[in-house]
Amino acid sequence: MAHKNRETETLSKAVARIQAGVLAITCGLICGLGLFAMTAWLLVKGGSQVGQHLQLLGNYFIGYSVSWLGSVVGLIYGSLFGGLIGWGIGRVYNWVVTLRQGPEA
């Protein structure tokens, strides 16, 4: 087993860095499209009280509502918010890795 571990070491000695920009775009797309899809889905399903819980996101995303216009607004907000989260995770991760390993070669 010790031997196998050594082998994994030689497979790659590198510690991954995260491309914060790429993660931002990924998270942004997931959140934006996710919110758009959820809103649209509730609208298509219809009913007496459409999206009473999702509606609450309007507390944070001013102008957002469970409506067709709201789904487009949600797409924009979701993208921005998700992008920010992705970027934040990437930056903090890289910062801690740099603290522990030193700057990237």
Place this chain on the structure above:
Amino acid sequence: MSNVLIAGAGPAGLTAAYELSKLGLNPTVLEADDQVGGLSRTVNYRGYRFDIGGHRFFSKVPLINQLWEEMLREDFLVRPRLSRIYYRQKYFDYPLKAANALAGLGPIEAMLIGLSYTKARMFPQADETNFEQWVVNRFGERLYEIFFKTYTEKVWGIPCNEISADWAAQRIKNLSLREAIKNALFGSGRAADGQVITTLIDQFNYPRFGPGQMWERCKDLLASRGHETVQGVKVERLRHRHGKVECMYGTSSNGETVELGADHFISTMPLRELILALDPPPPEKVLQAANYLRYRDYLTVVLMVKREEIFPDNWIYIHAPEVKMGRIQNYKNWSPVMVPDSSRTSLGLEYFLWEKDEEWEWSQDRLIKLGIEECTRIGLIEPSEVEDGTVVRMKKAYPVYDQHYTESVDIIRNYLETFANLQTVGRNGLHRYNNQDHSMLTAVYAARNIVGEKNDVWSVNTEMEYHEEVRQSSTKGDRLTPQRVAPPETAEKVIEAAFAKLDPLAMGVALGVVASLVLFWATTVLLLKGGPVVGPTLGLLDNFFLGYSVTWSGAFWGLAQAAFGGFALGFLFAWLRNWSLTAYAFLVQRSAEAKERGDLLDKV
């Protein structure tokens, strides 16, 4: 005076001469036999052609492929491969196929094989010094007993637990994790020159008239350039002085003594013979080491059978212990022109023996009778169908890898290195179980050493892959020289990046920080907005974060808990991702190794 003398006109000797002639030197080859090609000759008996065994042409060394193509051109055929194992009156596809093996062995045996395989993989023997341990560790005891033990012992004449594990390790490439991944990502089927390597398992190259055609052609090419291959002269003595060989002495077939001097000498004689031929003799220790070296001898009984088709295979491995033969070749399936009449078939029954075995001394008639009996016993032919037969005996066909050979070879090697103008190459010349390609490569190296290169012929290993590129050297005209190339840098970079580990601690911190900030922000936004009931929905988070509420104190309490939860989640994610990547890499390695071992018998 010829400036390079070569002992032996097998693949190594002739390749050395060919390379030397390209380099503008003047080689002369002395061959003991009346035919060239050595172990790779083709014998012609009444129009029936056959090899010593069956010689597949396959190499991962671009330089060697190029030499073969250059010599034979359109006569270098690509042939399909079909081979099976005969065992317990049944035929099994080889390389083994699960469904076919299962059908042949039955469900109970298959289950036992499965159990013994699992046991071997879970509890491998720690000591892996002999061949038996090596195979059992990889295939399990039962598969070893059924498919490897009898045949290997027939070939080598010694119990598998007395055969050095080196031998298997040298023949079967052990892939490192990194190599396996590289092969999986970029494909292993390419030689260093980018040519696609077709595996030896499905097809191989073969000269239209058998392997000997290659070496006859090589001899003719040498002759057309004015270089002689003297047949029927056995080199018996090499006189040397002050660390230099001065001349070779031999006896020709008509009993005349031949004495030839040269500036350089290349020997492809068996290592033991070379040492014993040195005059004055080497120190006692070296002589003793030479005498320790053992060789396995080999004979082929060829039967000419009055039948158009007997079986479709190129060859069949005979594992059945009730017969002595180890393998049967069907030469017309190698190339149709190996028989003079397509309504006839010639079968080559291969017997692996020691010279001291009584069968070795048997008359040709007795051996043919044995061959007919054995073929009849396994149901291949009727005795009345056999029209004719012949026997070819080949001494020293296999250098034996016993537990002591490495020590002996090292002693001899160190001694031979004291000579300034003598090199030993080839299969028996290095006491290496080399195929033609590696025997030839050592010869090319030796030839180039004469013009000043420093190649180590001993470094050529049977399963070693060569990262050699043949490049046109601008300074040396059209001389082609091998140069080592590093594995593609991009491949290394891709692997380094793809398998870089995520730092679990850093990922934990990142997720912790982001999660806590988001929750803090979400809580404070609602608090700032105010209202009769503040954040009843967000407050439900208290199901997960104990004590959390949408209040100012709750905001800080939530921040702390989200930081902790985020950290745990991030850490776990990174750790799992690293673990699954490693597990994937091991799986790739496992399957690549299994593929490598798929044709183990071919390498026995």
